[in-house]
Amino acid sequence: MDFTTYGIKAGFTYKLSGRHLFEANGTYYTDPPSLRNSFSNSRENNATVIGLTEEKTIQVDGSYIYRSPIVKLKLTGYYTLMQDASNISFFYADGISVQGADQVQTNGFIQEVLTDIDTKSLGAELGIQAQLTPTLKLKAAAAYGQNTYDNNPQLYIASNFRDKSIETFSYGYSYLKDYKVAGGPQQAYQMGFEYRDPEFWWFGATANYFSNAYINVSPLARTKNFYLDSDGMPFTNYDPEIARALLKQEKFDDYILVNLVGGKSWKIRDYYVGFFASVNNILDKTYKTGGYEQGRNANFKTMSKDIQYDPRVFGPKYWYGYGTTYYMNFYIRF
Secondary structure (H helix, E strand, O other): OOOOOOEEEEEEEEEOOOOEEEEEEEEEEEEOOOHHHOEOOOOOOOOEOOOOOOEEEEEEEEEEEEEOOOEEEEEEEEEEEEEEEEEEEEEEEEEEEEOOOOOEEEEEEEEEEEEEEEEEEEEEEEEEEEEOOOOEEEEEEEEEEEEEEOOOOEEEEEEEOOOOOEEEEEEEEOOOOOOEOOOOOOEEEEEEEEEEEOOOEEEEEEEEEEEOOEOEOOOHHHOHHHOEOOOOOEOOOOOHHHHHHHOOOOEOOOEEEEEEEEEEEEEEOOEEEEEEEEEEOOOOOOOEEEEEOOOOOOOHHHHHHHOOOOOOOOOOEEEEOOOOEEEEEEEEEO
């Protein structure tokens, strides 16, 4: 495989005064696809992703910066468009069917290949700190973003058979446009303080609020495979209202994390001795950091049945953050 890539970036800074600055940047560049998303199953064969091409990125951002002896502030707005990306997922599938001239029903370990993926990120970030006294500093930050799919990518599955042959089955469009891109909270807010004593000890605390995190949806469940039976006709009991409820993207609960940090140092002759300690999630909050929908049952019939179980047999998988964690470091500097 051979890819030719390039990039261009331009920007400027305008200083209205020593305290007020404005910045703007624009970027366009291309990248080769990663090895991970170039081979459909590199452990078994040398097959490359169909229609593989360079990934394009457009980025624009603008900032206002304020600096004074007491207050420092930066406000930034950004827009990012990523195009023609690819992604490969691996899972075991039960009875996913391919409609066409020849009806195919497959069971086994498959590769789900998503190509021509466009995503869009739009948002703003704010950071501010105020040195209220020589020893006390207040700080706050906010990030408000919206990360969504910007088109309907193409999806096909690849499967290896015992005779080492490779078959691919196209599902056409995966209707992901306007679904949220998973990958952590899209909104975050922080407030905190830091105290530094002249006797060389310091202490700080922050409260962090996170929201608008979403599960990673199953692309296969957003294709025609979801509502078509093996005969190429819609399921007899297909209900659009129930389908919309089944395919609604899960939004995780908001959560608050409180962190503490501090330290102390001493000078003993020509040596510096000290320690640094932190306690994260001091309230021992339980929270989801991410997750994904399973593609094993990716049609209306099997999903409607699975949703009736508690817990679901093939429900979403989740990751959770740590509870209260502790860290301490001692050091000698000479």
